[in-house]
Amino acid sequence: MVTILFHSTIFGPIHSRRLGTSLGVNLSPIDGKVCSFDCIYCEAGYNSQGAGKAGLPSREEVARLLEEKLKSMVANGENLDVITFSGNGEPTIHPQFPEIIDDTIALRNQYFPNVKISVLCNSTRLGDESVVKALFKVDNNILKLDSAITSTMRLIDQPNSPTFTSEQVVEQIARFGNQCIVQTMMLRGWHDGCRIDNTTTEEVEALLNAYKRINPAEVMLYSIDRKTPEENLEKVSIEELNSIAETFRAAGIKVQVN
Numbered sequence: 016m017v018t019i020l021f022h023s024t025i026f027g028p029i030h031s032r033r034l035g036t037s038l039g040v041n042l043s044p045i046d047g048k049v050c051s052f053d054c055i056y057c058e059a060g061y062n063s064q065g066a067g068k069a070g071l072p073s074r075e076e077v078a079r080l081l082e083e084k085l086k087s088m089v090a091n092g093e094n095l096d097v098i099t100f101s102g103n104g105e106p107t108i109h110p111q112f113p114e115i116i117d118d119t120i121a122l123r124n125q126y127f128p129n130v131k132i133s134v135l136c137n138s139t140r141l142g143d144e145s146v147v148k149a150l151f152k153v154d155n156n157i158l159k160l161d162s163a164i165t166s167t168m169r170l171i172d173q174p175n176s177p178t179f180t181s182e183q184v185v186e187q188i189a190r191f192g193n194q195c196i197v198q199t200m201m202l203r204g205w206h207d208g209c210r211i212d213n214t215t216t217e218e219v220e221a222l223l224n225a226y227k228r229i230n231p232a233e234v235m236l237y238s239i240d241r242k243t244p245e246e247n248l249e250k251v252s253i254e255e256l257n258s259i260a261e262t263f264r265a266a267g268i269k270v271q272v273n
């Protein structure tokens with residue numbers, strides 16, 4: 016199994032092809048993975064590897080570690096574009112996610128007032144009002160929608176909840192409208208004997224209708240970049256991603272291809 020875990024709560028800064036110079040905040044354990052999805056392409060590996068022994072970092076620990084890092088970056092004259100919540104799982108699962116966002120905004124304002132705060136979110140916790148309220152406070156809500164067809168989404172993302180549907184999540188994402196960026200992983204391949212392909216005409220049409228309903232600030236289309244836990248997956252070429260993007264752009268959707 017492929018497993019690339021972040022072994023610290025604050026990591027980087029790293030250069031992100033999508034976000035620029037990004038300081039990462041990992042609200043999952045530093046020795047395991049905790050996620051409400053179990054995506055077949057997840058760079059952190061499958062959930063079956065376990066949650067480790069370290070547990071989730073406390074709110075106080077996250078604030079302390081983040082402040083230490085920001086302070087030293089200011090002292091060293093380092094550049095920073097964005098503080099990004101990602102890491103070994105879904106950040107909004109952390110029970111103190113709203114408070115951690117408040118702390119992060121305060122620290123950002125103190126040390127790097129022009130830096131953006133981004134959250135890479137798998138959209139599974141948008142039914143929780145405290146999570147939604149916290150997400151509305153950050154600069155970039157990057158919300159995952161890998162397929163607008165539930166059966167395909169369930170094959171790709173393998174949600175823990177048996178009742179999680181694309182229809183429901185599209186309505187929840189639509190509350191954010193142009194205050195969100197929708198991120199879609201395009202891929203083809205096989206998993207557990209099932210063919211997966213979210214680049215078909217039917218899939219692209221369903222995504223187009225979902226994007227129109229959501230009306231996001233932007234859509235980010237990307238494909239596999241590194242090794243994936245499911246080995247029978249195929250990267251969609253940049254040319255094909257651009258061609259799919261044109262279909263969305265023709266309908267007035269702003270699309271970034273990575």
Ligand code: SF4
Binds near residue numbers: 053057058104105
């Ligand atoms: S939502 Fe993100 S962290 Fe969770 S399984 Fe999918 S890719 Fe991995």
